[in-house]
Amino acid sequence: MSQTNEDYFTKMVVSIIVYTVIAVAVTAGVMWVASLVGATKYAGGVKVSDPIQKEAVTLRLQAIEKVALVGDKKAEAAAPVAEVKAEPVALDGESIVKTTCLACHGTGVLNAPLIGNMEMWQPRLDANGGLDGLVKSAIAGKGGMPAKGGNPNLSEENIKAAIEFMLK
Numbered sequence: 001m002s003q004t005n006e007d008y009f010t011k012m013v014v015s016i017i018v019y020t021v022i023a024v025a026v027t028a029g030v031m032w033v034a035s036l037v038g039a040t041k042y043a044g045g046v047k048v049s050d051p052i053q054k055e056a057v058t059l060r061l062q063a064i065e066k067v068a069l070v071g072d073k074k075a076e077a078a079a080p081v082a083e084v085k086a087e088p089v090a091l092d093g094e095s096i097v098k099t100t101c102l103a104c105h106g107t108g109v110l111n112a113p114l115i116g117n118m119e120m121w122q123p124r125l126d127a128n129g130g131l132d133g134l135v136k137s138a139i140a141g142k143g144g145m146p147a148k149g150g151n152p153n154l155s156e157e158n159i160k161a162a163i164e165f166m167l168k
Contacts, residue, residue, distance in 0.1 A: 091154075092165075093166075096158055096161060096165075097115065097162050097166055099151075100151045100154065101149055101166065109144075110143065110144035110145070111143070115165075116167075121166070124137075134163055135156060135160045138162075139159055
């Protein structure tokens with residue numbers, strides 16, 4: 001009886017291996033045929049080997065415009081280049097606080113001093129030597145606050161205006 005169980009087990013293992021090899025071979029064959037068909041056609045069934053169609057596809061896939069920073073010689077060498085200049089935007093303290101500072105200084109996250117709460121702000125003013133020192137600290141980043149409150153586009157004047165607004 002033990003011999004029959006071993007024979008049955010052996011036949012099952014061999015069958016599984018044979019079927020696995022057949023499945024892998026069929027899959028590989030289907031993939032090979034698909035790669036041959038895909039090499040001569042693109043979506044829509046038009047042959048890429050046709051030079052007119054190939055040129056049409058190439059033109060449709062080109063970028064509409066290229067954008068480069070002023071002074072980027074490598075990008076300027078590739079034409080056409082649309083020149084984009086970022087102009088600084090004049091912001092008042094209130095708008096800066098609403099867009100950059102409010103999430104933390106409006107809720108006190110990570111011990112951020114609350115807007116208008118001089119009890120929380122005064123120790124920071126004293127530790128940094130007044131408003132100018134606090135501005136430098138905010139520009140560099142302090143504790144959980146990243147440099148410039150996480151907005152690298154802000155100038156020193158912007159930071160000062162925001163702090164002055166929060167001290168009111």
